[in-house]
Amino acid sequence: MPVGLAAGLAAGVLAAATVGFLAAGFAVSLAEGFAAALAVGFAAALSAGFFATAFLAGRSGAW
Secondary structure (H helix, E strand, O other): OOHHHHHHHHHHHHHHHHHHHHHHHHHHHHHHHHHHHHHHHHHHHHHHHHHHHHHHHHHHOOO
């Protein structure tokens, strides 16, 4: 195999591996970001539900 062809092939493989690595990192970041947003949203909804229940119970004199 000529040296130029081998160098071109090696560069192509390296470029493909780099793009694959970056794409995988982006996908993991996206998934982690989505999971974190879901957890924060769930905590906020739970907190809002608790405060709404406490408010309504206080208004009705049950608490």
